Amino acid sequence: MAACIAEYSMGIEPGMLVLLQTEPSGFPLVREVFRHALALGAHPYTRTHYPDLDEILFTEGTDEQVGFVSELTLAEIERIDARLVVRAPDNLSALASVKPERLGLARRAQSKVMERIFARKASGALHLCLTQYPTDASAQQAGMSLADYEAFVFRACFCDRPDPVAAWRELSGTQERYVDLLSTVKELKFESADADLTLSVAGRKWVNSDGKANFPSGEVFTGPVEDSARGRIRFDIPAIHSGRPVSGIEIEFENGRVKAARAERGDVLLQSLLDTDAGSRLLGEVAFGLNYGIDRATGNILFDEKIGGTIHMAVGSGYPETGSKNKSGLHWDMIKDMKQGRVYADGSVIYENGKFIE
Amino acid sequence: MTDPRLSQLAKVLVHYSIAVKKGDWVRIEGNCVAEELMRQAMVEILKAGGYPMLRPSLPGTGYILYKHASKEQLEFIPPSAVVEVEKLDCRIFFWGGMNSRELTNIDPKRIAISSRAAKPLFDKMLARISSGALRWVGTMFPTQSAAQDAEMSLEEYEDFVFRAGMLHKPDPVAEWKKLSTRQAKLVRVLNRLSTVRITAPDTDLSFKVKGRRWINCDGRQNFPDGEVFTCPHENSAEGFIRYTFPAVYQGREVENVRLEFRKGKVVSAKADKAEEFLNAMLDTDPGARHVGELAFGTNYAIQRFTRNTLFDEKIGGTIHIAVGASLPEAGGKNKSGVHWDMVCDTRKNSVIYGDGKPIARNGRFLIP
Numbered sequence: 001m002a003a004c005i006a007e008y009s010m011g012i013e014p015g016m017l018v019l020l021q022t023e024p025s026g027f028p029l030v031r032e033v034f035r036h037a038l039a040l041g042a043h044p045y046t047r048t049h050y051p052d053l054d055e056i057l058f059t060e061g062t063d064e065q066v067g068f069v070s071e072l073t074l075a076e077i078e079r080i081d082a083r084l085v086v087r088a089p090d091n092l093s094a095l096a097s098v099k100p101e102r103l104g105l106a107r108r109a110q111s112k113v114m115e116r117i118f119a120r121k122a123s124g125a126l127h128l129c130l131t132q133y134p135t136d137a138s139a140q141q142a143g144m145s146l147a148d149y150e151a152f153v154f155r156a157c158f159c160d161r162p163d164p165v166a167a168w169r170e171l172s173g174t175q176e177r178y179v180d181l182l183s184t185v186k187e188l189k190f191e192s193a194d195a196d197l198t199l200s201v202a203g204r205k206w207v208n209s210d211g212k213a214n215f216p217s218g219e220v221f222t223g224p225v226e227d228s229a230r231g232r233i234r235f236d237i238p239a240i241h242s243g244r245p246v247s248g249i250e251i252e253f254e255n256g257r258v259k260a261a262r263a264e265r266g267d268v269l270l271q272s273l274l275d276t277d278a279g280s281r282l283l284g285e286v287a288f289g290l291n292y293g294i295d296r297a298t299g300n301i302l303f304d305e306k307i308g309g310t311i312h313m314a315v316g317s318g319y320p321e322t323g324s325k326n327k328s329g330l331h332w333d334m335i336k337d338m339k340q341g342r343v344y345a346d347g348s349v350i351y352e353n354g355k356f357i358e
Numbered sequence: 359m360t361d362p363r364l365s366q367l368a369k370v371l372v373h374y375s376i377a378v379k380k381g382d383w384v385r386i387e388g389n390c391v392a393e394e395l396m397r398q399a400m401v402e403i404l405k406a407g408g409y410p411m412l413r414p415s416l417p418g419t420g421y422i423l424y425k426h427a428s429k430e431q432l433e434f435i436p437p438s439a440v441v442e443v444e445k446l447d448c449r450i451f452f453w454g455g456m457n458s459r460e461l462t463n464i465d466p467k468r469i470a471i472s473s474r475a476a477k478p479l480f481d482k483m484l485a486r487i488s489s490g491a492l493r494w495v496g497t498m499f500p501t502q503s504a505a506q507d508a509e510m511s512l513e514e515y516e517d518f519v520f521r522a523g524m525l526h527k528p529d530p531v532a533e534w535k536k537l538s539t540r541q542a543k544l545v546r547v548l549n550r551l552s553t554v555r556i557t558a559p560d561t562d563l564s565f566k567v568k569g570r571r572w573i574n575c576d577g578r579q580n581f582p583d584g585e586v587f588t589c590p591h592e593n594s595a596e597g598f599i600r601y602t603f604p605a606v607y608q609g610r611e612v613e614n615v616r617l618e619f620r621k622g623k624v625v626s627a628k629a630d631k632a633e634e635f636l637n638a639m640l641d642t643d644p645g646a647r648h649v650g651e652l653a654f655g656t657n658y659a660i661q662r663f664t665r666n667t668l669f670d671e672k673i674g675g676t677i678h679i680a681v682g683a684s685l686p687e688a689g690g691k692n693k694s695g696v697h698w699d700m701v702c703d704t705r706k707n708s709v710i711y712g713d714g715k716p717i718a719r720n721g722r723f724l725i726p
Contacts, residue, residue: 052511052512052513055511055513090502090512091502091503091505091506091511091512092506093505093506093507093508093509093510093511094505094511094512095511096509096510096511097509097510097511097514136417136456136457136502136503137457137502137503137506139457139459139460140457140458140459140460140503140506140507141459141506142459143459143462143463144459144462144463145418145421145425145457145459145460145461145462145463146417146418146421146456146457146460147418147421147422147425148463243509265630265631
């Protein structure tokens with residue numbers, strides 16, 4: 001896994017300054033990435049992030065302290081060439097009791113850091129990678145033993161295959177072909193027993209997410225034309241927001257907007273999220289999940305949205321690099337199993353029963 | 359550095375809950391995530407003159423056993439376990455592990471093979487408990503896993519657990535003795551009642567309790583504790599109830615359970631989530647549709663629902679009514695493989711009547 005991240009995802013080269021950031025339980029992975037980064041001639045350094053200290057800051061710090069961003073952080077962002085963030089939670093409820101306003105305060109303060117990070121990323125000067133180290137907390141969330149969850153994560157990362165890097169290069173090539181195909185398409189139609197939805201992707205750019213920014217990955221996505229979605233769809237995999245599952249979501253679109261929506265469970269949260277702002281009833285993303293090493297939902301979006309044989313759509317903000325113009329404080333992915341569905345591109349079938357027709 | 363509340367907890371468990379005497383064999387069992395509490399318990403057992411027998415288990419080993427063992431291996435009982443069940447004077451259980459969903463994907467039939475093989479030992483243990491030869495207590499060691507289920511950070515959860523045990527007070531043993539005395543008075547009053555009627559939003563349920571014993575749960579077997587319970591007459595429940603807290607059983611959660619009783623039997627069971635599971639449990643055996651326990655939660659240091667029955671059923675001002683097996687010490691006669699405690703909040707818009715007169719209002723008793 002570490003070799004894959006260092007060589008393939010991060011593309012570490014001699015002389016690069018590489019920040020490896022983790023939570024305490026992710027140390028075993030960071031140790032190995034550190035070793036690979038050294039062997040590749042880079043200058044790796046590490047930072048351990050303690051969620052317990054966040055809790056203390058959020059509950060005991062003043063507003064000024066919560067909103068503080070040090071110039072060291074800003075200087076670091078300008079200087080590093082690559083950053084790996086390893087998620088390795090010990091308790092997914094660690095911040096459950098922190099007031100949302102305090103979290104919002106910190107998020108707003110971080111926005112100038114994020115702005116610089118994305119600017120340097122867009123210029124190609126900074127490479128970012130996010131990954132997940134399997135812990136008991138995530139296994140518990142997924143309803144598995146740690147041993148089973150580790151096997152699940154390694155399969156998702158193709159680390160159960162003889163040459164994982166080759167497997168990722170192959171996935172990248174396959175997805176590139178889908179991107180080429182989809183780039184010629186104006187209109188997509190999603191059809192199954194509980195979906196009949198049409199949207200336009202004319203002039204939008206499809207992105208090949210091939211395990212470099214997210215590891216694992218395995219999806220191609222774009223931002224649909226904002227006022228184009230029409231029809232109905234049922235998202236059968238629970239959509240998680242702030243740790244809470246919303247399941248059995250059914251949505252009807254008209255002129256790109258969510259006209260009606262209901263959920264079997266978590267309907268109140270669904271309605272309030274859709275009312276976040278002007279952009280939260282429009283689609284910001286449409287995507288195909290293409291990682292066939294991921295075969296089940298585990299309540300973690302990093303994995304769920306990439307399940308091979310699914311599609312997902314996000315209400316709320318879109319990614320500017322796709323040409324999406326939708327802006328919102330919300331970006332919420334909802335996933336649908338398409339193993340018994342079809343996708344039509346400008347009238348002809350391109351995808352059937354969970355797979356692109358080659 | 360040891361959290362001082364852990365040494366307090368060890369003192370209460372060893373000197374109050376199971377009251378270890380000189381020469382007692384005391385077995386300590388639990389996940390080694392509780393190692394510091396095990397050390398503290400060992401100190402107190404040695405001070406009391408007992409013989410501590412440590413049995414820490416490693417995280418993930420339960421899963422390994424159920425996943426890889428053959429039928430014979432699942433049924434294996436070491437000869438030493440047979441000796442111990444005859445000879446032990448005390449047992450302490452530390453609950454709480456690294457992953458509350460560790461066994462979710464294990465076939466329940468495989469777990470049942472182990473349980474069946476251990477049944478003679480289990481029955482022997484129950485017999486020795488009821489004769490007074492064996493004293494036991496179980497407590498929750500606060501872990502990240504349990505904190506996550508309770509939707510709290512570990513630090514918050516530790517505060518919650520230790521406050522529920524009154525371990526933040528200077529003399530916790532004195533506090534538990536006070537609670538015990540208070541509940542003993544309550545039990546004397548309740549023991550004189552013939553009927554109990556519970557009213558709350560969407561709830562109006564009556565029972566006959568005449569001749570049954572109310573039991574004072576004061577921190578000797580469960581820690582923390584704080585409840586009084588009895589087993590109502592098996593055919594007496596009449597009316598309906600809506601359980602305001604999710605009902606949790608075998609790691610599954612059922613929301614907004616609504617039961618209707620006629621002549622003691624559940625005749626209708628509805629829920630917003632997992633209604634099928636609820637009905638499957640009620641159909642386990644004939645006893646599963648009858649009430650096995652009626653209880654008042656009296657620990658007012660517990661206010662929050664945390665998805666752990668040990669704490670939830672003791673929330674001060676709540677009641678819980680279990681379907682399934684009843685407890686012989688209270689005079690209960692209902693037999694079932696199920697005993698499912700479901701908790702109902704009676705802290706608002708609720709009156710509980712004893713023989714027609716109000717005995718509790720909005721979660722507070724009107725009698726001493």
